[in-house]
Amino acid sequence: xxxAGKVTFTRMDEGTHDDYALLEEHEAAFKAQLPxxxxxxxxxxDDGLSGxxxxxxxxxxxxxxxxRRDGADADWVVTALLHDLGDELAxxxxxxxxxxxxxxxxxxxxxxxxxxxxIFQFKYYGDKVGLDPDAxxxxxxxxxxxxxxxxxxxxxxxxxxxAYATEPLESFAPxxxxxxxxxxxxxxxxxxxxxxxxVS
Numbered sequence: 001x002x003x004a005g006k007v008t009f010t011r012m013d014e015g016t017h018d019d020y021a022l023l024e025e026h027e028a029a030f031k032a033q034l035p036x037x038x039x040x041x042x043x044x045x046d047d048g049l050s051g052x053x054x055x056x057x058x059x060x061x062x063x064x065x066x067x068r069r070d071g072a073d074a075d076w077v078v079t080a081l082l083h084d085l086g087d088e089l090a091x092x093x094x095x096x097x098x099x100x101x102x103x104x105x106x107x108x109x110x111x112x113x114x115x116x117x118x119i120f121q122f123k124y125y126g127d128k129v130g131l132d133p134d135a136x137x138x139x140x141x142x143x144x145x146x147x148x149x150x151x152x153x154x155x156x157x158x159x160x161x162x163a164y165a166t167e168p169l170e171s172f173a174p175x176x177x178x179x180x181x182x183x184x185x186x187x188x189x190x191x192x193x194x195x196x197x198x199v200s
Contacts, residue, residue, distance in 0.1 A: 035176040038101075041085060042169055053162045057169070060084055062159035065167045070154065074175040075189075076196070078102065079110040080155050081172055083117055094118070104184035107191045113148040120152045143195050150198040 005026070007019040045057040054062070064081035072080070079102060086097030099115035119135050126133035139145050182189050 032181065034180045035173065038082065038085075038176055038180065039169065039173065042081070045085070045088070052160055054160055056084055056087055058162070058166060059159050061166045061169060061172075062161065062164050063155045064172055065164075066155040066159060067151075068167065074178045075106040075110045076151075077172065077175045078179045079106060079114055080151070081176070083114050083151075083156065102179075105179050105182050105189065107189070107194055109144045109147050109191075109195055112142070112144040113151045116144075116148055117152055117156060120148050121157060123152070124157045143193070147196050147198060154198075 005022065007015060007022060009015040009019055042057055042060060045060060046055045052059070060081055060083070063083065064077050067077050067080040082102055083098050084094060085101060086094030090097040095115055095118040099111050102114060103111045116136070116139060119139075122131045122135050123133050125131075126135065136145075136149075139148075
């Protein structure tokens with residue numbers, strides 16, 4: 001290994017076991033800071049797309065607050081908090097980017113809801129902008145359809161209200177840490193096939 005905690009190689013195929021062990025240590029420390037980096041990205045959403053009565057951060061906080069107050073678990077609260085995180089860098093497919101961020105850590109159904117919430121939201125405004133408000137119907141048979149519809153109806157589409165008593169960003173730190181400090185891709189957390197039955 002070279003000095004100052006750096007690997008010896010300049011090509012991956014020249015790395016040694018010691019080099020890759022060192023990188024693993026660095027990677028573990030970096031991953032442990034993921035909740036803090038996500039908090040920083042959320043804070044940055046306070047400056048962003050204008051025109052709404054609330055900032056993107058306020059919208060995300062409202063969505064997560066509504067989920068929490070409905071008794072949602074940490075997976076759903078984090079999903080609600082991060083569902084629009086891709087807006088800044090991927091405005092045409094923000095839902096896909098947000099889904100990729102949460103996918104290793106939350107239940108499959110939460111990732112599915114995040115990935116599809118954009119098209120599910122057409123129900124509320126599609127007819128006003130030339131989009132099909134029934135576009136989500138092509139997913140009607142999916143086991144996660146009802147949970148995604150609930151996410152959009154109860155938490156997401158209602159969360160543009162400047163008068164809503166929203167909980168502060170820092171209050172969501174425990175859920176972010178619970179979720180993003182889990183082992184990635186662990187089926188005990190991904191729970192393939194599990195479906196939340198929301199009571200409306």
